[in-house]
Amino acid sequence: xxxxxNYWSTYxxxxxxxxxxxxxxxxxxxxxxxxxxxxxxxxxxxxGAYVSALLSLQAGWPFAAVLAAAGVVPxxxxxxxxxxxxxxxxxxxxxxxxxxxxxxxxxxxxxxxxGGPEGLNGIPQSTQGWHILAILxxxxxxxxxxxxxxxxxxxxxxxxxxxxxxxxxxxVARHKLFAFVLGATIAGVAGGLNAHFTFFISPREYGFENAxxxxxxxxxxxxxxxxxxxxxxxxxxxxxxxxxFLHEFRGVFNGIVxxxxxxxxxxxxxxxxxxxxxxxxxxxx
Amino acid sequence: MLSQQLLNALTLGSVxxxxxxxxxxxxxxxxxxxxxxxxxxxxxxxxxxxxxxxxEMPLWLALxxxxxxxxxxxxxxxxxxxxxxxxxxxPHLIPMIATIGVAITLSSSxxxxxxxxxxxxxxxxxxxxxxxIGDVHVRAIEIGIVGxxxxxxxxLFLAIRRTQLGxxxxxxxxxxxxxxxxxxxVEGLFHGTSFVAAALGGAAGVLIGLDFNAITPLMGQPxxxxxxxVIILGGMGDIRGALIAGMFLGxxxxxxxxxxxxxxxxxxxxxxxxxILLVRPSGMFGRVLERKA
Amino acid sequence: MSFPRKTLxxxxxxxxxxxxxxxxxxxxxxxxxxxxxxxxxxxIRNGFQVAADEINAKGGVNGNKIQLVxxxxxxxxxxxxxxxxKLIFQDKVxxxxxxxxxxxxxxxxxxxxxxxxxxxxxxxxxGGITDxxxxxxxxxxxxxxxxxxxxxxxxxxxxxxxxxxxxGNDDAFTKSGYDVFKKVLADQKLAxxxxxxxxxxxxxxxxxxxxxxxxEPDAVVCSCLAEEAANIMLQSRSLGIKAPFIGGNGFNxxxxxxxxxxxxxxxxxxxxxxxxNPAPVNVNFVNAYKQKYNADPNQFAAQAYDALHIAAMAxxxxxxxxxxxxxxxALRDALPKVSISGATGPxxxxxxxxxDGKPGGFDADQTPFIYIVQGGKFTLYTGKK
Numbered sequence: 001x002x003x004x005x006n007y008w009s010t011y012x013x014x015x016x017x018x019x020x021x022x023x024x025x026x027x028x029x030x031x032x033x034x035x036x037x038x039x040x041x042x043x044x045x046x047x048g049a050y051v052s053a054l055l056s057l058q059a060g061w062p063f064a065a066v067l068a069a070a071g072v073v074p075x076x077x078x079x080x081x082x083x084x085x086x087x088x089x090x091x092x093x094x095x096x097x098x099x100x101x102x103x104x105x106x107x108x109x110x111x112x113x114x115g116g117p118e119g120l121n122g123i124p125q126s127t128q129g130w131h132i133l134a135i136l137x138x139x140x141x142x143x144x145x146x147x148x149x150x151x152x153x154x155x156x157x158x159x160x161x162x163x164x165x166x167x168x169x170x171x172v173a174r175h176k177l178f179a180f181v182l183g184a185t186i187a188g189v190a191g192g193l194n195a196h197f198t199f200f201i202s203p204r205e206y207g208f209e210n211a212x213x214x215x216x217x218x219x220x221x222x223x224x225x226x227x228x229x230x231x232x233x234x235x236x237x238x239x240x241x242x243x244x245f246l247h248e249f250r251g252v253f254n255g256i257v258x259x260x261x262x263x264x265x266x267x268x269x270x271x272x273x274x275x276x277x278x279x280x281x282x283x284x285x
Numbered sequence: 286m287l288s289q290q291l292l293n294a295l296t297l298g299s300v301x302x303x304x305x306x307x308x309x310x311x312x313x314x315x316x317x318x319x320x321x322x323x324x325x326x327x328x329x330x331x332x333x334x335x336x337x338x339x340x341e342m343p344l345w346l347a348l349x350x351x352x353x354x355x356x357x358x359x360x361x362x363x364x365x366x367x368x369x370x371x372x373x374x375x376p377h378l379i380p381m382i383a384t385i386g387v388a389i390t391l392s393s394s395x396x397x398x399x400x401x402x403x404x405x406x407x408x409x410x411x412x413x414x415x416x417x418i419g420d421v422h423v424r425a426i427e428i429g430i431v432g433x434x435x436x437x438x439x440x441l442f443l444a445i446r447r448t449q450l451g452x453x454x455x456x457x458x459x460x461x462x463x464x465x466x467x468x469x470x471v472e473g474l475f476h477g478t479s480f481v482a483a484a485l486g487g488a489a490g491v492l493i494g495l496d497f498n499a500i501t502p503l504m505g506q507p508x509x510x511x512x513x514x515v516i517i518l519g520g521m522g523d524i525r526g527a528l529i530a531g532m533f534l535g536x537x538x539x540x541x542x543x544x545x546x547x548x549x550x551x552x553x554x555x556x557x558x559x560x561i562l563l564v565r566p567s568g569m570f571g572r573v574l575e576r577k578a
Numbered sequence: 579m580s581f582p583r584k585t586l587x588x589x590x591x592x593x594x595x596x597x598x599x600x601x602x603x604x605x606x607x608x609x610x611x612x613x614x615x616x617x618x619x620x621x622i623r624n625g626f627q628v629a630a631d632e633i634n635a636k637g638g639v640n641g642n643k644i645q646l647v648x649x650x651x652x653x654x655x656x657x658x659x660x661x662x663x664k665l666i667f668q669d670k671v672x673x674x675x676x677x678x679x680x681x682x683x684x685x686x687x688x689x690x691x692x693x694x695x696x697x698x699x700x701x702x703x704x705g706g707i708t709d710x711x712x713x714x715x716x717x718x719x720x721x722x723x724x725x726x727x728x729x730x731x732x733x734x735x736x737x738x739x740x741x742x743x744x745x746g747n748d749d750a751f752t753k754s755g756y757d758v759f760k761k762v763l764a765d766q767k768l769a770x771x772x773x774x775x776x777x778x779x780x781x782x783x784x785x786x787x788x789x790x791x792x793x794e795p796d797a798v799v800c801s802c803l804a805e806e807a808a809n810i811m812l813q814s815r816s817l818g819i820k821a822p823f824i825g826g827n828g829f830n831x832x833x834x835x836x837x838x839x840x841x842x843x844x845x846x847x848x849x850x851x852x853x854x855n856p857a858p859v860n861v862n863f864v865n866a867y868k869q870k871y872n873a874d875p876n877q878f879a880a881q882a883y884d885a886l887h888i889a890a891m892a893x894x895x896x897x898x899x900x901x902x903x904x905x906x907x908a909l910r911d912a913l914p915k916v917s918i919s920g921a922t923g924p925x926x927x928x929x930x931x932x933x934d935g936k937p938g939g940f941d942a943d944q945t946p947f948i949y950i951v952q953g954g955k956f957t958l959y960t961g962k963k
Contacts, residue, residue: 009693010667013659032790037378084563090377096562098411102510102555109748110293118704118750121684194494198655200684200752205655209509212385219382243648251393251612258386262379263369286792289817300782302693393612401616403805405837415816422817497781498809498837503614506780542785548747576951 005141009056012129014195018237020194023113025217025229027186028141034179035146037090040081040097041187043104044074046206049195050114053123063196067135070192078184079177086176087279089162091173101211108203119202120195127197135193139186143226147254157181181252187214207264220261288544289421294484296427298535300496302326304491304508305515305527306437307482310517312476313522316377321362321384322486322512326389329396329479329487330494330504335416337410343565344410344495351491352484359483364475371475395502404500411495427574433492437485439530443522454478459520496556513559594809603638603893606659606665608676608686615653618701619678620716622662623648625700625882626876628677628866633886634811639893644886651677663687665703666693670694670902672893673698677883680704680750687714695906698889698911700881704754706938708930713910714939716883717885719850721758721826724946728848729762729799731948732824736845738797740769742790743823744783744810747775753778753876755801755826763799771795775904776806780783781848783810784817791819803828804876808837808903815841822846830877837952842954851880852956863921877922884920891916914940923947 024045048070055061055069077228085096109112146152154175157165158285166172195201213236221232243253304326311319333351336342342350366387370380414425445451456464457471465471493508494500515534518524534554541553607626610619629698634643648671650660658677665671666689673696677686680702690697692712699707699716708714732738743759746752761768771793774786787810790798798814798821800807807829810921820845834842840857853864853874867875875883892912898905899946917926923944930938949956 006667010663012661013656016657060598089563091521092517092562095513096559096679098513098557099559099562103552103559106548106552106555115752117748119681119684122709125688188844198659198685199688200655200681202655202681203748204681205508216382216385219378240657249393249397252390252397255386255388255390255393258389259366259383262386263366264382286788289788289791290785293782293788295782299780301725344911360841391581394618401612401614403617403833408839420818426818474698493781498812499781503779504781541765541786542774543789543837547786 014241016127016129016132016193016197018234019129019136021188021191021214021233021237022230023132023139023190023193025233026219026226027183028185028189028214028218029226029229030143030179030224031157032218033152034155034176035177036086036096036176037094037215037245038180038183038207039094039215040078040101041162041183041214042206042208042211043101044078044187045186045191045194045214046104046108046201046203047074047077048191049201049206050108050120050191051121051202052192053195054113056124056126057122058122061274063131064210066084066126066196067131067189067192071090071189074184075181078181082180086173087179090279094216098208098211098234100154101206101208105203105207108206114203117203119200123195123198123199125195125197125200132193135189140226141228144218147226149269151178174220180199198276220258286420286543288419290423290539292423292427294536294539295431295532296496296535297539298532300489300493301508301511301515301533301534302528303430303434303492305512305519306371306434306485306489306524307485308512308525309423309516309519309522310441310478310482311525312516313524314454315363315367315371316458317367318377318513319362319381319383319384319482320509321387321391323476323509325355325358325362325495325505326486326490326508327488327500327505328358328391329393330500331399332405332487332546333491334494334500335405335516337406343397345578347425348488348491350411351573352487356484358391358481359486360476360480362483363479367479368472368475369438383470388509392502392505399502405498406495417470423429426492430492430496434531437488438524442524450474465574485507501573503530511554513552513561517558520563597756601899603642603670604645604647604671605889606662606669606671606674606676607646607648608661608665608674609648610653610678610682611648611650611858613652613654619650619653621876621879622676622678622700622882624867624871625879626872626886628863628875628879628885629883629890631870632866635891639890642839642898646926647671651684651686652680652681653677655682658686659681659689662689662697664811666690666695671695672902673889674698675882677702677888679708680754683714684710687711690714692828694903694910696910698885698913700885701856701878703847704750706933708941709932709934709936709938710935712939715913715927716939717922717942718881719827719942719944721755721945722941723944724848724850726759726762726765726824728826728846728948729759729766729768729824729945731848732797733766734770735950735959736797736822738768740771740795740933741832742771742793742795742796742821743773743801744786744790745773746778746803747802748777752801752828753805755828759799759826760800772782773799780806781809783813787789787814787817787819790814791817792958795821797821799824801826801828802832805837806829808834808842811838811841811845820909824896827877832874832876835951842951845949845951846959847949847956849877849949849956850942850944850946851862851877852947852949852958853954854920854958855923857923858919859919859920860921873934875961876892884918884922884925887918887920888913888916888925891918 028041051073052066052070054161055066088096154170158172217232218229219234222228308322329351332354333347335345336350366383367380412425418422453469461471515530519530537553541549591956610616630644630646640772649661651661662715665674675698678701683699683702687697687710691713696713701718702716703718745756781811800823825847829847832853897914914927927940928943930941932938950959
């Protein structure tokens, strides 16, 4: 048992990270499901993290209220910037959200209350494993229900062709905004959870690289199902640990894996048929 | 002070434009946001540094060799990665993510091979000449960068506007399918464009590495972000737009540092990008190349 | 098909070796060996390696060899936590050196403190690090101990009345250095003509420097890392700024003059370490480092080198029974009493004064040397013009 205890003590942060990354991957899945490529999720995560950390540190709010605020504030921000931004499509939306993310990072960097580049430290360790598990389960349940609902079908038709969708009487703008705001909420809560088990947050955790990481998780795992983003989050969180022996060249491997998945699992890891075919072919050869 | 700041803005703007040149070219022709352009830029810088320090190659030769190296790299990326994705008709997001993978691979390799520390060209690689006109100080390399940025821009612009090749490229930009029906070797031109764009990126890497005295594995990152802003402000795929937007961004950044606060430098770039996207999604000038098929 | 057998053989050899080295003292080293902070992390690891080689060549500590368990924390906070936990719970090290960045220490330090094992930072200069708890140590000198002396010396030497300030505002190290400078300048009643910032990765400082030039300061105060500082110096000179520089801890690297050459003449720097400090231990360290890595050491390597010697000194009085927790605690209790004269000069610990009055860790208690740059070299400042 001692061995198991040690094992858990060593790797619990890693397991927590997988949970938080899964939430983030699901948050971007939501916008992708609606055909939107938004790179603002790292920024929303950051807003959630800062809001929650400040409420814990300075106002002494209870953790449940802190987490709620971590979801609500990014949602409000998403509502405000979403209305003008979501008129853009494709790469333009991606770039606008990227720019928004950078602006958020620079603002956090230059504020007094956020501690500037030195960030905030001494954040209480309130996050428990079951918090993450419960929130993740709730999110998956909610998203699964959503997918099968009218809203979910509307998302799908918007993703396929938004002109056709609007001709069918779907309020495209409103649905897009809903996906964007809900995605921001999930990302914000993930940020709040993360801040409360890593003791410390700083602006550099919520920049462009992190936005790309989140996107990569979703794409790698596959956006065709809800399991996909979680699979991607798990793989990308564990990969650096498993590749530890590669030392300096670990990043090389990481990059190559990304390229290979995009090339040889055309729709990422999210097309079970294709994977089966791949393995079947490999088996016969 | 103003005249010096204007000059500072001109050189910074040229740096941005120089970088954005290849970046926007690839977008215009291949319709791909090639996020490995920053890494290719870095590779050009290291290639020239290696040749200059190890083989004591003269700079002009090293510059040409570095362009060849990064050009080949660009070609390789196109043949090995972008081509299969094109063949499969992958949505525009997919090649972009693949190029992120390429960028990670390249910058980690550079770090593994050359180490993480900042390297630089040996002293005397470039003439240390300096001109002082009144209150304004100019270094030779700065004149070089401004000159080269404008020259390359003009050459590329004219090539695309005036030559048979340029017409073919513009046809592809309109619609690759229609172009291939017209008997244009679309794949060949895609490869060629990738080579030229990457070579330009490599050249930018060498010149900027020389000017700023700093070559690092991650040097492509910050400039890539600015490059994104530039090609969007200028209109994606628009060569002339890249020059104007590069200059505009350089001026906006320098002037906000000079007359507002230096903390605003990057906020101005991205804030502007954000606002302009909202008001004019197709960039400040002209229209976007809209793919028809 | 000899591959599996070879592997088996290697595994057996490793097991045997493990058995033979049972008396090794396992010390964890968690540094950023890849990513943006690798330029410091690698130097730090090298410094530890030089010290470990030296100690082991002399027979180790009380006959026990020191074994460094080196892990890459990538300069990321989650990684730092993961690596700390791996070192504490899996590798069962006696203490941990690192992590490289203050940010990572804020995240990983509480883990070590909670597990009652020493976390010893050699490069964390941010305020509040030792507030984390009584198991947190550092031998990196805080800017607040160095800069007042540096500024006062420079002011006296040049008769400075007004200064301009430039610093990196997205980096915890340079920003906290700036905060100290700001306070010192106010305390010493120096006028500030303008305060400029840049961000990591910036290589073009001309817009800021042009503005600084217009204010005609008597000196430029610069809270920057060496490589940035060197480019700032070069660009200032090419813009015609003649004022001397006053630098923080980040200036302490041979890189500064490799790059800036003579552009940094007259710069004042305060430092716990300099490559030209003639003390025999330092000369010895510099030579050993050069021999092993074929490169000049920097301050980060020197502080790591000293840190391992400090730990070795404390270990002399620690009884290594089989009880890991007791040994960790004994090491923790022995450390504060250590005082050595290392590559960075005479060193002892000082209990940290925490914000909330709780018992904190231990900071470095060292007198800085003040250097002036002459002929592209750090020269110990003696007060004579």
